[in-house]
Amino acid sequence: MRKWLIAAAAAAIFVAPGIASAQAPILIKFSHVVAPNTPKGKGADKFKELAEKYTNGKVKVEVYPNSTLYKDKEELEALQLGAVQMLAPSNSKFGPMGIKDFEVFDLPYLLPNEAALRKVTEGPLGKAMLKKLEGKGMIGLAYWDNGFKEMSANKPLRMPEDYKGLKFRIQSSKVLEAQFRALGAIPQVMAFSEVYQALQTGVVDGQENTPSNIYTQKFHEVQKYTTLTNHGYIGYVVVVNKKFWDDLPADVRGQLEKAMNEATAYSNKIAATENSEALEEIKKSGKTQIIVPTAAESAAMRKAMEPLYQDMASRVGKQLIDDVVKATHGVTN
Ligand code: LMR
Numbered sequence: 161m162r163k164w165l166i167a168a169a170a171a172a173i174f175v176a177p178g179i180a181s182a183q184a185p186i187l188i189k190f191s192h193v194v195a196p197n198t199p200k201g202k203g204a205d206k207f208k209e210l211a212e213k214y215t216n217g218k219v220k221v222e223v224y225p226n227s228t229l230y231k232d233k234e235e236l237e238a239l240q241l242g243a244v245q246m247l248a249p250s251n252s253k254f255g256p257m258g259i260k261d262f263e264v265f266d267l268p269y270l271l272p273n274e275a276a277l278r279k280v281t282e283g284p285l286g287k288a289m290l291k292k293l294e295g296k297g298m299i300g301l302a303y304w305d306n307g308f309k310e311m312s313a314n315k316p317l318r319m320p321e322d323y324k325g326l327k328f329r330i331q332s333s334k335v336l337e338a339q340f341r342a343l344g345a346i347p348q349v350m351a352f353s354e355v356y357q358a359l360q361t362g363v364v365d366g367q368e369n370t371p372s373n374i375y376t377q378k379f380h381e382v383q384k385y386t387t388l389t390n391h392g393y394i395g396y397v398v399v400v401n402k403k404f405w406d407d408l409p410a411d412v413r414g415q416l417e418k419a420m421n422e423a424t425a426y427s428n429k430i431a432a433t434e435n436s437e438a439l440e441e442i443k444k445s446g447k448t449q450i451i452v453p454t455a456a457e458s459a460a461m462r463k464a465m466e467p468l469y470q471d472m473a474s475r476v477g478k479q480l481i482d483d484v485v486k487a488t489h490g491v492t493n
Contacts, residue, residue, distance in 0.1 A: 185220040186412065189244040191229045193352045195376035199306050199434045200248050200396055201225050203427025210419035215412055221246075227353035233332065240297045245404045248304055248396040252333035257296055261289045264476045264484050266335035268391045268465040274432070276488035277305070277393065285483055290397065298399040301417075302424040305431035306370045308390040312383035312448065313366030318457045320344070320464035326365040329355050334475050335468065336368075339392070342465050352377075359383060370394050372431075375438035380448040387451040388439075391461060398424070 188211065194200050208221035230238050232253055238244045240257075251262040264270070271277045280286050281303035290300030311317050313326055323343035330336040330347045340347035348364055352373075358364045359382040367379060373394070374380050398420065405413065443450055453461070473481055 185218055186215075186408070188219060188221045188246055189224065189229070190221055190246040190248075191224045191235050191238065191244045192248055193227045193232055193235070194225065194373060196223075196225045197434075198372045198376055199427050199431035200304060202430060202434070203304050203423050204248065206426045207419055207423035210422050211416055214415040214419050218412055219416065227351070231351040231353050233351065239399060239401055242401050242404060244401075246398065246400050248398045250306070250331060250394050250396055252331035252336060252394070254293075254397070255334060256332050259292050259296060260334070260476055261292060261480055262397065263333045263335040263472070264480050265393055265395060266333045266339070267468060267472065267476075267481070268339055269462050270484065271393050271488060273491065273493040274305075275493045276491040277395070279487045279491055280484055281395070283487060285480070285487060293397070293399060294402060297402050299402050299405050300397050300399055301420050302398040304396040304398060304424060305428045306372065306394040306396065307431055307435040309368045309370055309392045309394060310374065310386055311366065311368050311389045311391070312374065312379060312386040314384045315365075316385045316449075316451055317366070317387045317389075318451060318453060319460050323366075327363075329358055329364045329367040335472050336392075338468050338471055339465055342468060355379065356382065368392065371435045371439040371442060375442050380442045380445060383448050385451055386442065386448045387453060389453060389458070389461060391465070 190204050190207070192200055192204055196202070196205065204223045204225070208223050211219050211221050224244075229235070229244065232249065233256065235244065235247050236249060236253065236257055239247050251265040254260075254262045271280075286303060293300045315322065315326075317323060320343050323340070323345040325344065325346070327346045327348055328340045329350045330340060331352075332349045337347045337349075345366075350358060350364070355364075355367055356377050356379060359367060359379060366383065368391075369379065374386070380386060408416070442448060469481060469485075
């Protein structure tokens with residue numbers, strides 16, 4: 161795969177912005193792993209529409225959804241090599257490339273609401289985290305929302321002990337790994353594109369994701385129970401290859417920034433509705449039984465996962481965890 165990536169990167173050099181001819185538009189390949197009819201899918205399509213409009217066709221954006229170009233880990237390598245220019249991986253996927261800060265968003269029950277999230281992403285903490293990406297050859301342009309995660313399996317999940325011994329697919333985050341270990345479950349890192357089949361064939365027993373991802377990937381069709389835990393958050397960092405971005409003509413970069421700001425506002429505005437509509441569709445399908453945890457069950461889950469805030473301090477950074485907790489404490493929507 162690496163050889164192939166390098167060949168693709170070499171080919172990409174021929175369409176680099178610096179040597180694009182007057183007629184040939186600058187090409188942005190935007191790769192992502194989810195369906196087009198999700199918050200991220202719609203955000204990427206909105207960016208394409210606005211980028212092409214504001215640059216008067218000087219830029220062409222090709223969006224590749226559903227891992228059609230690359231799977232999770234490969235897409236980050238492809239971006240660094242310049243084979244694609246833009247991605248929006250979830251916060252949970254930057255750890256393997258050496259940036260652990262974004263895993264702070266994986267801490268269970270960290271963010272009580274959207275306003276608390278914005279305090280982090282739009283404040284100094286969020287900006288400082290984006291800055292760290294530059295050392296890895298990428299620039300963080302924006303934070304995009306998905307939403308809150310639900311748990312699913314082929315058995316009802318209510319209390320921490322219900323998770324014991326079950327295998328759960330996770331994204332590549334050590335915090336998520338620790339979360340399932342705290343519940344006595346067995347976490348297994350797996351690319352998003354492989355989850356449906358793994359659930360269907362019993363390679364894993366369960367998974368956690370947002371309703372929009374569950375619905376569009378049909379996970380609910382191969383999971384008998386879905387529990388509305390809302391225990392954690394999935395969001396994205398839109399990243400662009402740094403060299404590509406820095407080499408753009410200043411006016412084009414400005415137009416793309418405007419397109420990105422508007423696509424971000426759009427995507428963040430529709431995310432909650434996309435998820436509630438997806439949840440309604442999941443319920444209507446009748447393929448999975450929906451469990452709404454009681455207050456006592458939620459409290460037990462919270463308690464079981466609480467040690468993560470200490471245990472993950474050495475991974476994510478104690479200061480960062482403290483700062484995020486402080487910034488979000490008591491924030492109401
Ligand atoms: C996942 O891998 O579960 C999700 O992060 C996929 C996505 O990009 O929403």
